[in-house]
Amino acid sequence: MSDVLLAVDDLRTYFATEEGVVRAVDGVSFTINRGERRGVVGESGSGKSVTAMSIMGLIEPPAGQIVTGAIDFDGLNLLELPEDEMRKVRGGRIAMIFQDPMTSLNPVYTIGQQLIETIVLHQNVSKSAAREIAAQSLADVQIPYPASRLDDFPHQFSGGMRQRVMIAMGLSCNPELLIADEPTTALDVTTQAQILDLMLALADDRGTSVLLITHDLGVVAGFCDTVQVMYAGGIVESGSASDIFYDPKHPYSWGLLGSMTRLDAAQMHRLNSVRGAPPSVINLPEGCRFRPRCDFALDVCRERLPLLGPSDVEGHTVACHRAAELDLKLVTSEGAPR
């Protein structure tokens, strides 16, 4: 398709630590179309956030370094953009919302000051006009009395309200891509759905693509068009939300699904868990990175790293040597063949 907004190609972001090199993102490639809602799922440490920070250009050398790869955003190679050009993209064309709204706003400035700062930076408007826009964006995220609340400090807002402010700040400049890094993890269950609904509706209004990072499969199922599953710094499976939900091809995705409570399941089933712990990204196992935890591993899995390749379903890719032969739909969680 021609309306590809973001294309990430073979991104590798490494961190130097005392214990060795952490290969946080190790060969990730994907594309996002305009208006697409993409979900990124994976355990902590799977490289989801580092991917997002790499796109934003917020990896700080010398500790963190993007070793290879290309990030193409609407024809701009973000990795080679000069810093002042990159600043126009960052916050203006790509906005990001972070996990913890309690600590993501500067405590010593009012909400208004922080919103107006962003607006003045990216739009050619006066301070008073920026204040109007700021009030409007607070109204958009359904904060009551937006005009007067502009003069309040972050500590005068609840967690959910602060995340609304963050969303307002992110969307105030009508970005083309909104990266939301676990935006609801720190919130009450009751407000999670509200906030997500609001955020995605606003993004739809503006035609903004969304990259939604989460470890919550339910969120992805409910809100995303497409999903990519990440494990130990790489993408193991990618496809439409329904494909991955109803026809997972990778044992890890299958395991994740099995560990989730589902209200739509036809009958009661036992909750499963993916056994073992995620590998340390310093000493990645040879071959398939999921192999030590995999119920279906063969010798070939020990030898070669499987690459993300097409499956029998159009647009559904998977990185597993046994993807073609395994039919995980038929495997119940209790009777895994060994």
Add this chain to the structure above:
Amino acid sequence: MFAYIVRRLVYGVITLFVLSALVFMLVQFGGGSPLDRLRLNPRMVNVIQKLTVKYGLDLPLYQQYFKWLSGFVSVDRFVVLGASAWIGFGSVVAATAGLFFTKVKATWFRPARAFGVVAIWVSFFWFAKSRVDFAMDWGDSFRGDGPVWDLVFGAAGATFRLGVTALSLALIIGLPLGVFQAVRQYSFFDQVGTLGSFIAFSTPIFIVATGLQVVLAFYLERWTGLKLFFVVGMTQVGYGDLGRLAQMGDIFRHLALPALSIALISIAGYARFQRAAMLEVLHSDYLRTAKSKGLPRRTVLVKHALRNALLPIVTIVTLDVAGIIGGAIITESIFGWPGVGRLYIGAINAVDYPVIMAIVMVIGMGIVFMNIVADILYGVLDPRVRYE
């Protein structure tokens, strides 16, 4: 906030009460009678008798203490020279009250108000100093140097000059040092700075002071013939005859070494603290937000990071005033600086208890006052703080 300040003031008064009783008892038990020295002379019996009655030294201890205390809190003289003082006083009070009670919603107003109040009070004291003759009844020095109030406030100017210079030096050098170290964390500059401030932090003031004296005054002159710095007193003999520029140079050459001696440990302390505070802010989530908004690095560092990292420093600096006073005591006695510190050491050696008591109390009051100032400043600068 008001109730909080009142509560802090009450605790402060209790502290001062304990302090005065403690020092008073100590001087009584350990110091012996201040008239002991006179006793060596047999012809002095009558004089001793008179002085004993005059100072109430024959009274029971607790009566002596309350005699001292009632004198300490009572006004000895309060003469207003001319009606203009009253007008000035009235307008200052009015302006201050106006500043305190106005409700302005704008965010710049809080710091501006604090600054305004401080400025008005400072100018008030400046004004009052020239137009009002005021003294408390702090007794007379046993050494016959006159009223204690006049002694202490005669020396206070010198200590003030030294202390303010040292504090300014510490702020001007220490804070930027810490900020740059944090921004360039793990760089060569940072490592040298960290090691340097560690060493400076571990070096007692008296070693810095004598070291500077020996190296920058004595050996510098011996090896190069240059006499850059003076090591005794505030001004040289014949200061009054010098031209204006030469006077300033003379003040600098006297002030530089003692001020630097006091400042060095504070420079190291502020740099260490500012580095830590800045690093914490640099790793904070809201700084990541600021960066993700596309703000220029300078704006991120100055507007978002520094503004937050300076908050805890306010407390540290106001509390360091006690340290600077302590440093002044040592430095003044090394550099023969005619300030409160040297007066204090002299009074201790002579067991001149009215002077000892007065200076200890002045310093104690200064510390109580600075503690409260620190709290108020913090409340003004940090919107999250609300004192119940």
Add this chain to the structure above:
Amino acid sequence: MSNGASGIDESIDAAEGISAEPVTQWDLFRTRLARHKQARIAAIFLALLFAIVFVAPFVTCAERDAYCGKLLEHPATQLRDPENGLLLVQNPPSTTRPFGTDDIGRDVLSRVIHGGRASLTVGLTTGLLVATVGTIVGALAGYYPGAVDQVLMRIVDVILGLPLLPVAIVFGSLVPQIPVLPAFLKEGAWVIAFLLGILLWGGLARIVRAEFLSLREKEFVEAARAAGSNDRRIIFRHILPNAMSPIIVATTLVVGTAIIIEAALSFLGFGVRPPTPTWGGMSAAGARVATKGFWWEFLASSSALVATVLAVNFMGDGLRDALDPTQTIERK
């Protein structure tokens, strides 16, 4: 990883192989402390200092003016030239007297070594006093909120409100002259150590109280309480071990402060009185002659003092890094 095993065994093997070895807090503490280069050097320095100060009396002439041929002269002995009987006044450093002699002909090396005794006595005694009093008061205040807390913390407020150096000077100058005090409390370093102990415990008490306030609400304390532990057991077995890190770090800082204040008091003449050698007192005497060109006594005594305080502070820094349980091993 194992080669011959098959099936489940193998995969479990492999799964364990990739997860990190279990690391105890003690292991972490040791690696971190060992990695802190300055702390390592500081520890060696302090150990040497202790050894030297401890051994010194055995290699020193017992009486002044008695030439016994031991390694060190008595610190009060005035040395004379064996040929003409003149006092060896202000001799610069030489091979026989590596630190030279002072203004009345005493061996500076011997005096520096014996001067360390006062600093170490004050540092350790004050540290011990502060750790004990501060911990007990802080623990009581933090564990029993309400009246106990209020009373104790008001006392702490008063202690912390005292201007440290002026009060220490009055104390140091006048306490030894109070007639009713027992003799050991009036002499030398001990009186300073006790005075500083009284003046310095407030800060630690506040730290311990804050630790206790937060720890007493933790689940493991709840669990211990539910299991029927009494207050004493909870305080000493459950909370105190978890509060040890800040106590140790704060105590180290107090030791450094105490050494500095003792030296400052002795420098001003209100601490340990001459002829007992102290680094502060020697610095004062050395400073008087240093402005005449005789620099060695000042340099020797002040270097010893700075090096010791620096070592103590480096130890504190290393311990802080090593003891912080929330800190993982991070990039350097």
